[in-house]
Amino acid sequence: xxxxxxxxxxxxxxxxxxxxxxxxxxxxxxxxxxxxxxxxxxxxxxxxxxxxxxxxxxxxxxxxxxxxxxxxxxxxxxxxxxxxxxxxxxxxxxxxxxxxxxxxxxxxxxxxxxxxxxxxxxxxxxxxxxxxxxxxxxxxxxxxxxxxxxxxxxxxxxxxxxxxxxxxxxxxx
Numbered sequence: 001x002x003x004x005x006x007x008x009x010x011x012x013x014x015x016x017x018x019x020x021x022x023x024x025x026x027x028x029x030x031x032x033x034x035x036x037x038x039x040x041x042x043x044x045x046x047x048x049x050x051x052x053x054x055x056x057x058x059x060x061x062x063x064x065x066x067x068x069x070x071x072x073x074x075x076x077x078x079x080x081x082x083x084x085x086x087x088x089x090x091x092x093x094x095x096x097x098x099x100x101x102x103x104x105x106x107x108x109x110x111x112x113x114x115x116x117x118x119x120x121x122x123x124x125x126x127x128x129x130x131x132x133x134x135x136x137x138x139x140x141x142x143x144x145x146x147x148x149x150x151x152x153x154x155x156x157x158x159x160x161x162x163x164x165x166x167x168x169x170x171x172x173x
Contacts, residue, residue, distance in 0.1 A: 048072050052139035052151035054083070058158050060165030062129050066101075069119035070139040070151070076115050078142040079105040085124065088132040088157055095134065098127070132157035 050071045057065040068081050081103045086095040105118040127133070134157045140150045 046073075046149045046151070048074055048076055048143050049139065049141050049149040049151055052137070052153050054135045054137040054153040054155055056133060056135045056155045056158050058160055058165055059123060060161055060163060062125065062127060062160065062162050064124040064127060064133055064158075064160055065121075066124060066135065067119070067121045068135070068137050068139070068153075069117065070141065071117040072115070072141055074116075075107075075144075076141045077107065077144060079115060079118055080138075080140045081105075081118065081120055082138040082140070083120070084136040086134050086136060087128070088134075098133070099124075127160055129160050129162035132159050134158070 050073045052070045053068065055065075055067040057067075059065045064085075066083065066085070068083055070079060070081065072079070083101040083103075085098045085101070087098050088095050101120075101122075103118070103120045105115055107113050107115040109115070109118075135153075135155045137153045138150060139153065140148055142148055
């Protein structure tokens with residue numbers, strides 16, 4: 001009987017000790033997690049350059065439509081969009097540069113005298129048809145402190161056709 005009582009008390013003691021340790025470990029781990037959470041505050045990828053977009057479209061009859069833009073969280077003193085138009089070489093999958101377009105933006109370009117966003121839209125004529133074309137763009141802004149932030153975008157390839165492209169009337173809405 002004494003032996004059973006001793007075993008039972010020993011078992012209860014082991015359970016109590018392991019439960020207290022687990023509870024203590026869980027509590028201290030929670031505290032460590034909260035400290036790590038405070039130390040690892042997630043910052044945005046960019047403090048100024050909010051978004052950057054580039055698009056290329058086959059307008060048909062040998063005409064490419066090109067669009068690129070950027071927007072900033074805050075007012076900036078200068079920005080630039082560099083658009084590299086590329087053509088795919090045959091079936092090899094490699095791309096070669098066709099032309100580079102550079103557009104700069106300053107607050108003086110805006111009627112309000114502030115620079116928060118900029119866009120470029122134009123058409124390209126006279127390119128060889130039945131090839132795939134794509135854009136690689138660099139969207140760059142200078143912050144008020146003088147540092148630069150950049151986002152790079154790249155479109156998929158679009159086949160430039162020599163025949164008209166008909167679009168659904170609701171596509172532009």
